[in-house]
Amino acid sequence: MxxxxxxxxxxxxxxxxxxxxxxxxxxxxxxxxxxxxxxxxxxxxxxxxxxxxxxxxxxxxxxxxxxxxxxxxxxxxxxxxxxxxxxxxxxxxxxxxxxxxxxxxxxxxxxxxxxxxxxxxxxxxxxxxxxxxxxxxxxxxxxxxxxxxxxxxxxxxxxxxxxxxxxxxxxxxxxxxxxxxxxxxxxxxxxxxxxxxxxxxxxxxxxxxxxxxxxxxDGIDLDGCENVRITNCDINAADDGICLKSDSPGLYNNNYYIANCSIRSSSCAIKFGTGSFGSFKNIIIENITVFDTFRSAIAIESVDGAEIENITVSDITAVNTGNAILIRLGHRNGDKPGYIKNVSIKNVKAQIAFGRPDIDYDLRGPEVDYFHNPFPASIAGIPGHSIENVTLENIEITYPGRASKGMAYLPLWRLKDVLENVKGYPEFTMFGELPSWGFYVRHVNGIQMKNIKLTLEKEDFRPAFVFDDVKELRMGNIAVPSDKNNQIIFKDVSSSTLDTEALKRKSEPKQSTFELPAR
Incomplete structure (x- = not known):
């Protein structure tokens, strides 16, 4: 062990x-x-x-x-x-x-x-x-x-x-x-x-x-607390379900166990932030059911200088939600950015909605005020400050597809145009239109993706994965739809490892990756 x-x-x-x-x-x-x-x-x-x-x-x-x-x-x-x-x-x-x-x-x-x-x-x-x-x-x-x-x-x-x-x-x-x-x-x-x-x-x-x-x-908010056990709760909230905060410097969240809960939310199901001045350390989240949730099932955010490390998330089922996973390191406030490292997310099964997951709420989350295609899960740091040591294992996400080039079209040769939004409010929509439908990963040092299955309900012209400024990437047993090539896109990716079964395209276990030339 x-x-x-x-x-x-x-x-x-x-x-x-x-x-x-x-x-x-x-x-x-x-x-x-x-x-x-x-x-x-x-x-x-x-x-x-x-x-x-x-x-x-x-x-x-x-x-x-x-x-x-x-x-x-x-x-x-x-x-x-x-x-x-x-x-x-x-x-x-x-x-x-x-x-x-x-x-x-x-x-x-x-x-x-x-x-x-x-x-x-x-x-x-x-x-x-x-x-x-x-x-x-x-x-x-x-x-x-x-x-x-x-x-x-x-x-x-x-x-x-x-x-x-x-x-x-x-x-x-x-x-x-x-x-x-x-x-x-x-x-x-x-x-x-x-x-x-x-x-x-x-x-x-x-x-x-x-x-x-x-x-x-908000259902349950904890701001700078330690030694917390939240179990067997049923939450239906017109904002975040369970939210860990650090709304001012010196507030530390340590030693949490959150398990066996059901969450419905017109915002995020479980979220770290957005107030994130202090630390979030040694947190275990497991056996969570999420449904009809407008934003992310799991959102881990440090935008005000927070130190986030040793986070374990496992056994998450999310149905009819806006996004499965968001991990964001930004720099909205504070003298310097914080950090996010040592995050493990395993055994996740999620179904992403095409429309509003919270449509039956009379108090719904605020609409995105621009046309967009469905957003992927995102793991994103900022230039010079990368998220470190992330493990994603046994992840299965179904996306709606139906992306269109008619509006909000961001071709792969324009990856540099994806917004950094360093000071922005952390949300999976914060980068604007994104060039992938499954995962968008940028400014990350050390990420392992194993046993990842992404499926589409309808066609999507974008690739499943885009990696931009990523080091120490390891991928194994990745399953994506079989009807297109170039499902994994690299830009400024170093020290990557894709094993012989890295990309499975249903009956065609053939590698299908594409690396953009330096520009």
Whole structure:
């Protein structure tokens, strides 16, 4: 077993031990149940229970911990503050219902949320109840206050006619240690649904996120966190599904295990970024199902100086999605570019849509504002800063084809005209029209592609692969359609290895590569 594999197996074991020790610690702290109804809360869906719920939380915290029990009913509330050694437990048939009055969400530590915690330890949210933020109604109330001049949003988006300030999140956890969330259904946030910042030792298990209420409804966002386990979650979000961020320098994401989740998104399913100032290291992602997702199934992005390394992704199934894989090193912010290295992506099966994968969403991702042919998967650094050591193995992607030379035609002799877009927002559409239909790889040092099968539903005039400024390329067992030659294009490719079975064209196992002359 290689040292690399030993390291990641060790990560999994440590995460398991963390989860076990955290469960024991939480059990030890469950000294008493506190029924919110005993503190005056009424589950009629009409009575505002903010003060009563907060009294129960404060009492449990003061007595060194306890479980806040919500019995069956609908408990209307504004913002509540979760404190150390306190568990919120929602019985089946219980709904915690967010108020639609913006005044019920005062800022706490410069943030707004229905449930908020800052600098606490040993907190949890459990049970089979529902937390419903009534996000669209709340956001429209914020919008109305802006237009009537009661509460002006200085960052109001007049192009999209929607507010940016004052909406808040459903749950926001910052600078906390030992957080556990299980079983609950989170729905209808006015902003990000479930957000962590600078927190550690986090377990999220069997959580259902269903939030298409308003824009920026990211499912689970983690900003500068460590020792994180996200498993068995079902996410349907009107923005990124699971998003790892580093929105300011000094925020580091380390030691993640994300597995056995289903994701539907009007943006990306799993994404690193776009905020990427700090690091993303030692992350394992496996057994993920993606469907009806507008952008990438997997997007790994460093554009603000982030260091990204030791990333393992495996067993991904994506159906009806805009893109399978995006790995992007750019330089949007920061003194110097970061780096991306040691990325392994294995056992991926994806089907790329021709039209909008998220057409059934009422809040869809923004349209690309120019004519384009279907985009390939992209792995792209920038001049002088290459992505390093990428392994792609057992990858099967079906593309729609139907590319046309009538518009957006980029012939192979014009590869130099593909946009670098060094400072651009990272997205698989960011380079404009691309000259390949399967993979576009540029500014990469060390890439291995093994057991890659690319198929087309309809004809595409472009080659399957384009490699530009690539070193140490190894390809083996590559299957592409059999009806055309020159499926692999090289430009400034050095130290490449294609074994005797490198390119299989169905019944014709014949090499079909073409190297562009130096220009």
């Amino acid at each position: 290689s040292n690399y594999k030993r390291f990641f197996r060790g990560c999994i074991i440590l995460l398991f031990l963390f989860q076990l020790s955290f469960s024991v610690e939480m059990y030890a702290n469950k000294r008493k149940d506190y029924l919110v109804t005993a503190f005056g809360a009424v589950g009629d869906g009409k009575t505002l229970n903010t003060k009563a719920i907060q009294k129960a939380i404060d009492a449990a915290n003061k007595n060194k911990g306890g479980r806040i029990v919500f019995s069956k009913g609908v408990f209307l509330t504004g913002s509540i503050v979760l404190k150390s050694n306190v568990e919120l437990f929602f019985e089946n048939g219980t709904t915690l219902l967010g108020s639609i009055n913006p005044d019920d969400y005062p800022k706490y530590n410069d943030a707004r949320a229905l449930i908020i915690a800052h600098a606490q330890k040993n907190i949890s949210i459990t049970g089979k109840g529902i937390i419903d933020g009534q996000g669209r109604e709340l956001a429209l109330a914020v919008d109305s206050l802006h237009h009537t001049g009661v509460r002006i949003d200085p960052n109001y988006n007049y192009r999209r006619l929607r507010p940016s300030d004052g909406r808040g999140k459903l749950i926001f956890i910052s600078e906390c240690d030992s957080v556990k969330v299980t079983d609950v259904l989170l729905k209808n946030s006015s902003g990000w649904v479930f957000s962590f910042r600078k927190s550690k030792n986090i377990v999220i298990d069997y959580v259902n996120v269903n939030s298409r209420a308003y824009w920026n409804n």
